[in-house]
Amino acid sequence: MERKRIAIIGGGPAGLIAADALAQHGEVHLYEQGRSVGRKFLVAGQGGFNLTNSAEGETLKAMYAPPGFLDEALASFGPAELRAWLQEMGIETYVGTSGRVFPVKGTRPIDVLQAIRDRLIARGVRFHLEHAFIGFDAEARPIIEHAGSRATVQADRVLFALGGASWSVTGSTGHWVTHFASLGLDIAPFRSSNCGINVQWPAHFIAAHAGKPLKNIRITAGDGSILGEATITEHGLEGNAIYPIVPVVREALERGEEAFIHIDLKPNSTAEHLLHKLSGSTPADYPKALRLDRVQLAMVKAVTPKERFFSPIDLVQDSKHLRIAVTGLRPIEEAISTVGGIRPADLTPAFAIARYPQLHAIGEMVDWDAPTGGYLLQGCFAMGHHAAQCILAAR
């Protein structure tokens, strides 16, 4: 059977796994504008490096929006398959707290990336570093620029894996949007996801408490509610209890509505129980009776009128449902991920662009969303693997 020539443009997780799957059956050329591949993958490794999550089946699918878009890809390449793929390369993983999957202790992010790179090299993938995609020719073939010269890519299929638009230093600049718009695609604008929220704290509160954590809190916004922790920042709040409620906040702000979150500072106690604790106490003893620490207390005081502190009912209400106005989301550049990009409706089930079936788009450049906790990388790897399998099946 004739070997297909495949071009992959963008060397992040989505592009790398697609290259691996396709290199077994075709001639694969991987073009990357940077001097090295996987730079955002390495950034992801600087914090808690969640390679995937142990969630399965419907629980896993429910983490992704729009509903159903990634179902097929996740069914064929879910967390178990991703962990097995890593294990084939000698990367052992383990399931940590909240189901997050990490590389075992001692394995650095660069080791994971190196293992993937070594495997691709062994499979004959040809890397073209410092080769930037700069647009399409009249026949919708990509044009690549390298060292001042331009060339049109000749390939049977092209997989684009150009990333979203945050952390541009890693190469995910989102500059590709104008090129795809020139094909007649209506690209969804990029917006921050998995990012901090802006809150107008009083200056004295920032001076005293920015950088401090709020542990074991429940944050609710709209129908969403999440237990976790957050960090107070000079701009507002960040952290794993904040990121999952960002979509609800973003939608409210985009509708021009006021956005609020509610913080339960005492998620393990009912309001009745807390009220009972205050009976017989004087206001000076309330914080101790409720076990509100200094940061929690300062936060309640920062966002509620002073007199509420003297009323047991109001103070309990504020400890259980502290209402905080959100004035915006942190800028795209700072966000862990972005939404926006190629619209799912413009793609076939094989993630090919319906009007240009020889061109595929995978990973964060497509407009889907998922929370942190390993779901982002899982989504990118699943898309890359699935697109590759569809291309192979269509030979």
Ligand SMILES: Cc1cc2nc3c(=O)[nH]c(=O)nc-3n(C[C@H](O)[C@H](O)[C@H](O)COP(=O)(O)OP(=O)(O)OC[C@H]3O[C@@H](n4cnc5c(N)ncnc54)[C@H](O)[C@@H]3O)c2cc1C
């Ligand atoms: C701080 C931080 C922490 C994170 N932590 C986690 C985590 O723990 N778990 C998790 O699941 N996810 C995490 N993520 C998200 C995850 O890293 C991304 O979702 C993932 O890297 C996206 O993969 P991708 O292949 O779609 O795109 P990217 O990784 O963004 O790669 C796109 C590639 O395309 C290249 N490119 C772009 N334009 C061009 C062009 N014109 N020509 C040629 N090449 C081009 C870029 O240089 C880049 O190498 C984190 C992200 C950040 C920023």
